[in-house]
Amino acid sequence: METQIICCEPCKIPDLSLDLHRGEEVWVANELAKNSKDLKRVLAIGQVRVYQRMRDKKARRHAPPSYQRLKPKVRTQTPAPEKPAVEKVIERVVEKIVVEKVIEAPDTEALAAQIKRDLLGEMAGTIEAAVAAAMAAQAPPAPTQAAPALDAATMAAIVQQAVAAALPAFTGGVVVPAKRREQADDEVPLYLPTGIVDKDVKAEITVKSESKDSNDLDEAAKLLREMKRRKKQTDKDK
Amino acid sequence: MSENETPAAAQPALMGVGLDMGTMNIVAARRQPSGVVTKRIRDSFIDLPKEHKRMLKLSNVNYIQKGDDIIIVGDAAYEMANVFGREVRRPLAAGLIAAGEIDALEILGVMVREVLGDPATENEICVFSVPAAPVDDPSKDIVYHKGILERIVNECGYKAIPSNEALAIIYAECGKDQFSGIAFSFGSGMTNVALAIRTVEALSFSVGRGGDWIDAGAAKSVGATQARMCSIKEKGLNLMKPVGREQEALVVYYKNLIEYALDNVVKEFQKISSKFDMPFPVPIVVSGGTSKAEGFLDFFKEVFESKKKRFPIEVSVVRAATEPLDAVARGLLVQAVQEYDD
Numbered sequence: 001m002e003t004q005i006i007c008c009e010p011c012k013i014p015d016l017s018l019d020l021h022r023g024e025e026v027w028v029a030n031e032l033a034k035n036s037k038d039l040k041r042v043l044a045i046g047q048v049r050v051y052q053r054m055r056d057k058k059a060r061r062h063a064p065p066s067y068q069r070l071k072p073k074v075r076t077q078t079p080a081p082e083k084p085a086v087e088k089v090i091e092r093v094v095e096k097i098v099v100e101k102v103i104e105a106p107d108t109e110a111l112a113a114q115i116k117r118d119l120l121g122e123m124a125g126t127i128e129a130a131v132a133a134a135m136a137a138q139a140p141p142a143p144t145q146a147a148p149a150l151d152a153a154t155m156a157a158i159v160q161q162a163v164a165a166a167l168p169a170f171t172g173g174v175v176v177p178a179k180r181r182e183q184a185d186d187e188v189p190l191y192l193p194t195g196i197v198d199k200d201v202k203a204e205i206t207v208k209s210e211s212k213d214s215n216d217l218d219e220a221a222k223l224l225r226e227m228k229r230r231k232k233q234t235d236k237d238k
Numbered sequence: 239m240s241e242n243e244t245p246a247a248a249q250p251a252l253m254g255v256g257l258d259m260g261t262m263n264i265v266a267a268r269r270q271p272s273g274v275v276t277k278r279i280r281d282s283f284i285d286l287p288k289e290h291k292r293m294l295k296l297s298n299v300n301y302i303q304k305g306d307d308i309i310i311v312g313d314a315a316y317e318m319a320n321v322f323g324r325e326v327r328r329p330l331a332a333g334l335i336a337a338g339e340i341d342a343l344e345i346l347g348v349m350v351r352e353v354l355g356d357p358a359t360e361n362e363i364c365v366f367s368v369p370a371a372p373v374d375d376p377s378k379d380i381v382y383h384k385g386i387l388e389r390i391v392n393e394c395g396y397k398a399i400p401s402n403e404a405l406a407i408i409y410a411e412c413g414k415d416q417f418s419g420i421a422f423s424f425g426s427g428m429t430n431v432a433l434a435i436r437t438v439e440a441l442s443f444s445v446g447r448g449g450d451w452i453d454a455g456a457a458k459s460v461g462a463t464q465a466r467m468c469s470i471k472e473k474g475l476n477l478m479k480p481v482g483r484e485q486e487a488l489v490v491y492y493k494n495l496i497e498y499a500l501d502n503v504v505k506e507f508q509k510i511s512s513k514f515d516m517p518f519p520v521p522i523v524v525s526g527g528t529s530k531a532e533g534f535l536d537f538f539k540e541v542f543e544s545k546k547k548r549f550p551i552e553v554s555v556v557r558a559a560t561e562p563l564d565a566v567a568r569g570l571l572v573q574a575v576q577e578y579d580d
Contacts, residue, residue, distance in 0.1 A: 192385045197347035197393040202303040204294075205311065205352040207277045214273040216560070217568055220413035221575045227417065227437055228576070 003033035004051045011047040013038045020048065027055055034194065043191060050191040253358055253578050255396065256406070256570030257350070257366040259387055261330045261427030262449070262527050266353045267567035274571065276564045277353050282326045283345050284315045302348050311349055332446055333369050333427030334383040347390050357395040363577045364396035365570040367403040369430050370442040373502055378446065399577070402442050404432035406569030411523045411559050419521045420551065422499060423566060424528035426450050429499050433507070433551070435517065443506050447495050449528040455494075456487040471531060478533035492531070496541040500549065507550045519552040525559035525566070534558070 004027055005013075007020035015038045016028060030052060033039055042048050252269040260281060267276045279300075285307045286294075294301050299314035310318050319326040329335065329346035354364065368384045384400050391398035407421035417437040423430040426449040433441040453467040460483050470484055480489045524538055535558045542549070542556060559565035 190381060190385060192382075192389055193343065194389070195393070196343050196386070196390050197351050198344060199351075201344070201348055203301070203348050203352065205279070205300040205302070205348070207279050207312075207353055209275060209277045210564075211270070211273050211275045212561070212564075214269055216413070217269070217274050217410075217572060217575075220409065220572045223413045224409065224417065224437065224572060224576055231437075 001030055001052055002027045002055050003030050004053055004055070005033070005039070006049045006051070007047070008049060009047040011042045013042060013048075015039075040193060052190065252575075253362055254571060254574030255354060255357075255362065255364040256567045256572070256574055257354065257364055257391065258403070258406070258564075258566040258570065259330070259350075259367050260425055260527070260566075261328065261333050262425070263563065264349055264353050265564055265567040266355075267564060267571040269571065269575065274568060276567055277355075278563070279349050279353050280312045280315070281330060281346075281349065282315045282328050283309050283311045283342075284319050284322075284324060284326050285309045286318065286322070302345065304344070309345060311345065330427060332378070332450070333372075333425060333430075333444065333448070334378055334380065335386050343386065343390075347393070350390050351394050354391070354394050354396065360395065361397040362395075363399060363574045364391050364394075365399045365401050365406075365574040365577070366391055367406060367566050367570055368400045369403050369428055370432070370444045372428060372446045373443045373506065375446045399574070401570055401573055402430070402432055402439065403566055404430040404442060404444075405434055405439050406566045406573070407523055407525045407559060408432060408434045408569065409437075409572045410565045410569030411525070411557075412521060415521055415554075418518070419523055420503070420553070422522065422524045422526070422529075424448060424495070424499075424524065424526035426527055429495065429526075429528075431499060431503055431506075433503075433520070435520070441503075441506055441510055443502065445499060445502055447498060448526075452488060452491040452495060452528070455491040456484065459487040459490070460484050474532060476532040477537040489537075492534075492537065493541055495528075496538055497545070500542065500545045504545075504548060504550060511550060516551055519554035521554050522556045523559055523565075524556070525562045527563060529558060529562050 004025060005018070005020070007022055007024045010021050012019050013036065015036050016032060018026060020026065028036075033050065039048070039050070043050055252271075254268065256267040258265040258267075262281055263278050264281050265276055265278045267274055269275075283302075285304075286309075288306050288308055291301075291303070291308050294308060294310065297314075299310055299318070300312045301314075302309040302311060315326045318324075327342065329342040329349075335343070335346070357364075366387055368387070369380065371380050372378050388398045388400060403425075404421040404423045407423055408417055408419050411421070412419040412434075418435050420431065420433045428444045428446050428448045430444045431442065432439060449468075449471070450464070453464045453471070456462075457464045457467045462484060467484065467488060471488060475485055475488055477489055477492055480486045522542070524535065529535075529538075535556070539556050542553075546553075561568065
């Protein structure tokens, strides 16, 4: 869990060294957010919204922008070079297995261990088929021409690369799916201040006090105890 | 029954506390060898400049000193509001803590600390009341309210356990009915309703109408202030024999509130009726500060009779809680005691 700070109005949070612009979103450790007086101040006046949640790529991808971009964003990075078709097919196959077998599985830790053990064996057939399909797709249309051979060394390198890319997900380094999914469902954006009850505040307070017979209460507690005991017994018998 | 003034920090003898966090009153109940002791403070405050401190000490009113301000809390806040021609502030509005009321939270923290007193042991169990989610206003934030109260109670040195407000009335009043019944808690900020069958909560909800809504509506009808309507109510209003336009206006709104609560029971019960059968007729228990008006029970019965044909639950009897202001706190205490017995 981390704390997500979303800026509603431009503001500064000096003790977190943050200078936020409208719509900007930053993540900080829970402990830092909890101890930040400046964050509490800007939160109280509505300049930011604060959520405690798991940070995940999926949420980032689907998070709706809380502001309207005025100028189109200028792409500064050059796009990555197009991957060869065979590599793309292998990656897609590996990704499919990861999604089906790991991310959507209920007991991911046990399954991850098992899949790690069986990975190469289990994937071999699929990869082989995918590679064959990719090769067939790349085959020249004219039957008279000889198909360019994809040598074994290149093929092995591509497969190794794809498997290596998928492995960190299995070892738990990147994906913790079941728990994250559960938390995302139950996630409630909530910030609760601490130190509400200040023991040093001077107060001269006398509260009205009344004393009444406790027979009814004792009887109710006794009956409740008896009912709960019987219920437990019935559940046990079942 | 005895009524007296005692210092807030009296040591309890037995374990477990029930804490009713209402819009109008904060009530704590705990067992002592002499019986059940309830402590109550009116959930309101008003801030005054520091120069009034001397006068306050002389007049013996409850106050909190916060920086350069003096904050009067409890019943005296109402009196002072009249003296200085100001409006009283309340930490809870319409049954819930308003997010952003940072000052009010601190005041609420002090009031809860004084009503609870010190825990008998570290992390003594304190079961506190939480309203059910309002069916007519989904924007109201129960989660924040519950979280803040839990934190306040924990910071007072207790182990806080939240529990439904109306369900607590069933624990306090329906022991002889095998903890089965329908409880209506007519509070100041909202009305809470719960249906329980043999301790199991089958249905619970709240509506955002209560005593304040009656005052506001009646005031608007007759062109008076809300404070005046509240004062008429508290001076003694007989719902079965209203006198004058103002009282008649109040009665109209009382009737509407009861009808609204009963209609919502029908509506909410329809959503769950296919899931279970009512094994036997259950009692209806009415409680809460708004139910303290004279003739409320008869008035409720009258309205209920007109709705009975459409009411989906077989009712054995309609009765009032023995102590309408303390019923929730006592029910919560039953639960707290139970935690120790378990």
